[in-house]
Amino acid sequence: MAADLTTVVPGQAHPSGPGHRPHPAASTGFVGRDESAFTRATTPDYFGWLEHVKAAAGCSHPIRLSGEVATIDRGTGQLLAATRTEDMPDGEIYKPCGNRRHAVCPSCAHTYQRDAYQLLRAGLAGGKGIPSTVARHPAVFVTFTAPSFGTVHTRVVKRHTCGNRRRCDCRPEPCHPRRASDPTAAPCEHGQPSVCWARHEDGDPRLGQPLCLDCYDYQAQVVWNHSAPELWRRTTIAVTRHLNARARALGLPWVAQLTASGKTRRVPPVKPSFGKVAEMQRRAVVHYHAVIRLDGVHPTDPEAIVPPPAGIGVDDLVAAVEHAAAAVAFTTRPHPTNPAGWRITWGEQVDVRPISADGEITDGKVAGYLAKYATKSTEATGHVSRRLDGEVIDLYANEHGTHPERLVDACWTLGAHRDWQQLRRWAHMLGFGGHFLTKSRRYSTTFRILRDARILWRRTETGHEYADQPDGDDTTLIVGLLTYAGSGWRTTGDALLANTAAAMARERHEIAREEMTAAA
Known part of the structure; x- marks a missing residue:
């Protein structure tokens, strides 16, 4: 079962909202899972309901919307068609929650992971709007670690000697x-x-x-977690500067580039692009895994992705990353606990490996490795919570408690100072407030483009997602006049039936994919 059905209690946890209507079975109190599932499965429009909720069938906590979906002519503004949710099963539209965390919603996290894989791999092999020539660009896979804050x-x-590292x-x-x-x-x-x-x-x-819990430097660790995004930003700047200096030493000519205002400016002939994922390790400190690719610069199209000039290659990129990892450091603002501030640097273990199509580190392996961590958060540390406030902080923070409790306490204690209040905001993340997956603008496609392509494919597959809605027609505009009606499945029976149908569909797809791979 993809969803945790114990979080859905009909008749007790129905969020209110515009257009919300309680399920008839829920009005009498708790309904058993088997009874509510039987009631749903014996309705005349059961298969129509399954098709209606298909897009969110595997979601643990789908969003329910009500209102109207209109199809409008882009040129004239004329209303071509309108579909009201009142005419649909349950009178609502079901949308997946879209949470990327596997611990919250395995189904949506699986979709996010597959999108992350496509996004990261496209930056190394091409596709999804990225030219296939990027496969010949110099690229490295880098792991940046944190320094030690105590022996663990x-x-x-x-x-x-194992054949499968997953079952080592x-x-x-x-x-x-x-x-x-x-x-x-x-x-x-x-x-x-x-x-x-x-x-x-x-x-x-x-x-x-x-x-030893008492020897460990918890304050330094949460400050490092909080400062990691800034350390990464400075590292990318240092990599770029080192590559520019290398290009200058090799005598590579600067590129005369035409700006949007019509002026000409001279820019370096190389530009690194990256995609990175943050991993929260068991000791509750952030590590960064990154793909860094070396591109050239097009004289008339700043957005074009072209190969770097001859003479500068993967060895120069490796040297630039190693130099930046060793050289970049800064000191945080002062704090009453530490008036001199904390020194923020990378750890000694920085691993830089070239990526090649037929080597040990390939584009597929790297993309799969990074996508795996994109759906994780603090679960590995033993701490999982939502954003904390003064009412619940005592449940999670304890200066004499467990390892995660001491980290939360360090965030809350340091965050009491006016200039460090952000640590309290990110106490539930043990100080880390950055994104778990980021990329430079030119590295690859975007999650939005991938989501839009999936929506278009779903509409094409099903014929029409909404009644009388043209598919793939650029002359029409679809406007959703929808309001929030609630979240979660109406009954545990609905969750059971929808999740089971989604699990069976996923199993069929996996079998088909394995057969296609074996046939190839």
Whole structure:
């Protein structure tokens, strides 16, 4: 089952809104899942209802809209057709919630992940409006890590012998081994051991937890999480400047580019583009995984994606990224707790690997790896919550509590200062307030274009999403005069039937895809 049906309680959790009408079965109180499902399945228009909710069938908490959908002629403004939701099953339109987090809505997160894969891969292989020539551009896959804020339990496998990393059962190294004669093997000042000989399994709950909670620098970590987007911005600037200096050293001519105002300006002949994903690790600190591609500059079309000039390649891009990762650093604004501010830098482990069509790191592997993290948030840390306020903060923050509770407490404590109030705003994200997936403008297509293409395909597949609505006609404009009617399925039976139908459809699609792949 794709949705968590326990969150839908008919007759108890029906949000109110314009046009909201409670389900008849809900008016008498709680209705059993089997009874409500049987009632729905025996209605004369059951299959019409399934087709009506198909777009949101797998969603855990769909949005329900009511009102009117109008089709208007773009040229004359004439109303060509109008469809009222009153004439549809349930009198409402069901739309998926669109949440990207797998822990909130697995179905919508799956759609988001597939879109993220297409977006990221198009920037490496072409397609979706991106020229196929980008496959020959120099590109690297980079992992930027955070510095250490204290010793945590880790699982390190130095040599993999498994065939599938997703089900890795290779023997890990000891967590933090120390010889008895090593001075660092002595217990810390709080009496906690600084040695761990355990070979942790992948699901060990101790992974990511500090060996000593009292020694860990929680304030520095939440400040680093909060400052990570700014550190990334400065890093992209440093990469660009290093590439420009390299182009100048190679004697590559600057490009005379015509601006929109008709003036001519001279610009560097190379320009990096990127797509990146933020990963929240088990120790609750953000890491960045990024694809950085090297492009050239077109003299008359600033938006064109062209290859870089000859003479500058992937080795120069690797050198630029490594230089930026080592050189970029800044100090935050002062805080009463730390008047000198916190020094923000990348960690020592920065991995830069070239991407090639037939090498170990390919465009498909990179896109799949990044898309996987695009649907995750703080779940790996053991903390999941919505935005926190003063009424609920005591439920999540504790300066003497667990690892996540101490991080939330650090955000709330530091955020009490006037210049650091944003830390309280992002306490539920353990200080991180950036986007989990971003890209430069020229790197690839956009999520909106992918969503619009999916909507157009769905309308073409079903014939008409709304009555009398022309498909693919650029002369018409579809205007939705809709208002919010509620969220969630009306009954647990509706959720059960819709999610089951969606799961069966997904299974058929996966089988068909596997058969097509095997035949190819």
